[in-house]
Amino acid sequence: MRAFLATVRSLGKAGLEIDVAPFDWKSPALHSRYISNIHYLPHPSQDPRRWAEETAEIVKRRGYDLIVPMCERSLLPLVKYEDLFEPGQIAHPGRQALAAFIDKAETKSLALACNVPVAPGRLLRTSDNADNLIDEFDLPIVIKNTASYRIESLDYRSKVSIARKPEQLSAALADLDPAEPHLVEGYFPPSGKGQGVGVSVLASKGTVLIAFQHARLLEPAGGGGSSIRISEQLDPQLLEACRSLAQRTVLNGVAMFEFRRDRVTGEAILVEVNPRFWGSLPLAIFAGVDFPCMLYEMLVKGKQPKQPDYRIGCQAQNLVNSVYDHLFRSEGRRWKGIWSSFTDIGMAALKGVGLGPRNLCFDSFDRKDFAPGFREITALPRVLVGRINQRKQKLPESRNVTPQS
The missing domain is CATH 3.30.470.20 (ATP-grasp fold, B domain)
Structure with a gap:
């Protein structure tokens, strides 16, 4: 939502007509005053080729100057089926850059070739186990898929696991899909600071x-x-x-x-x-x-x-993340987290009408475009419940593996 809404507002304030094709049809961002038309297309994960064809039909009919993919779920199919569009119509970084940066193993190899420091690591082998990885990298150890999204599974975002104990590492290894390539890396900095x-x-x-x-x-x-x-x-x-x-x-x-x-x-x-x-x-x-x-x-x-x-x-603050942190990640008494959450919501509302510190903004609040921020506040309970349910599914007590996006 953050990148999407910021882009809509930026181009809309410049006087451009903005149409969108969202994946989340309930997103508060869709209430922005700068959005002219909303196209409700099936999710590209169902059929990436068909999704790109339907997008191309809308683009041809409406005559847009530029198509801006906001995440990999739209970026990957648009680039793969780029021949459906006019040359230069899709804002993407170039096929060479995309190939190098979408694949984390390729990024790592490129960084090493350019003398850019990276964490010690390599591709995970089928013969690897918790003992030999701890001997090689020490704890904590990071394990991640080489790509957050793949064109074959656009409805699934891979996660990153940080194993701080041997049993966590064993559980993380057992959860991996052997058909997918993964990177294993030492944690930086080892001190955790x-x-x-x-x-x-x-x-x-x-x-x-x-x-x-x-x-x-x-x-x-x-x-x-x-x-x-x-x-x-x-x-x-x-x-x-x-x-x-x-x-x-x-x-x-x-x-x-x-x-x-x-x-x-x-x-x-x-x-x-x-x-x-x-x-x-x-x-x-x-x-x-x-x-x-x-x-x-x-x-x-x-x-x-x-x-x-x-x-x-x-400074910029994300209201949803902030409230979640106060309620479920903060140390100390629960009432402090509740009080801090109400304080953040109040400050965000003030910023939405142009008040508050000049060096602080909230991602979704804009005094010239107040509806998305207001909608985000009203949707907070639903969003928080969804996050709690996701956390319960991803972090069973018997395994206790910490994910990182």
Whole structure:
């Protein structure tokens, strides 16, 4: 929802007519004032080819300038069946960049070739077991599928497991699909004092034109979406790493390079690359880097955007993640979590009408587009119940394996 809504608002405020084809027909984002038409198509997982054909029919009939895939579920089938569309009509990073960044094993190999630090690791072998992996990497150990989504199973998003105990590692290995390739990696930093850092870029034929950096201020210990992020100055070393990877893959579009930074030493490694718009996009726009508009100007108008001087120290908060963290991940008494949740909801509502701290924004709230934020508040109980049920299904007490998205 975050990247989708931020993109709709960005392009809509620029005066463009925006139509959408959602996967979640109940999303609060669909109530944005900047959406002109909503096309309800069957999910692409049912038949990716047919979904692409129906999308192409709508595009031809409506005469759109640009199609912006918001996640892998639309990106993969649109690129695979790109011949159904006009040349350059789909905003994707290029086939070479997509192949390198969708597959985490390919990303790792590319990073090593470009001298970009990564966690120690390799492809999992059928002969591997908990004992030999602990001997090789020590605990904690990270196990993840080489791709979050595959064209053959667009309705399933693979998860990442962090095993901190031998029994957790054994359980995680037993749960893996032997037909799917997986990476096994050592945890970084081993001390656990790590922080997620993202460098978002817009590149033209391999040359990075725009860059923005943020850090996670609050994130789950087991991984997943962060509750609060902050804009910070570009780290020259991280930016150079992004430039090297973009040049090697001839990146043509947007991407977010996710790093893990040691809070003590400052050392950082590349974790993965998202070759499409990312969840923290609202923060970049709030800080002064309007990626969707610049992407449109570059791909449709042929303009080369220039690096803006964005604001440092801006914070963006995800209301749903924040409330979930307060209620189910916070330490201490339950009433504190309840009180903090009400405080966040109240602050989000104030920001939605243009009040509150100037350096703080909430992902879904905008004083010129209040309906999605209001709808998110009213949908909170349903969303939280859904998350609790998902957690119960994925974390049986007998196994206690911690997932990371």
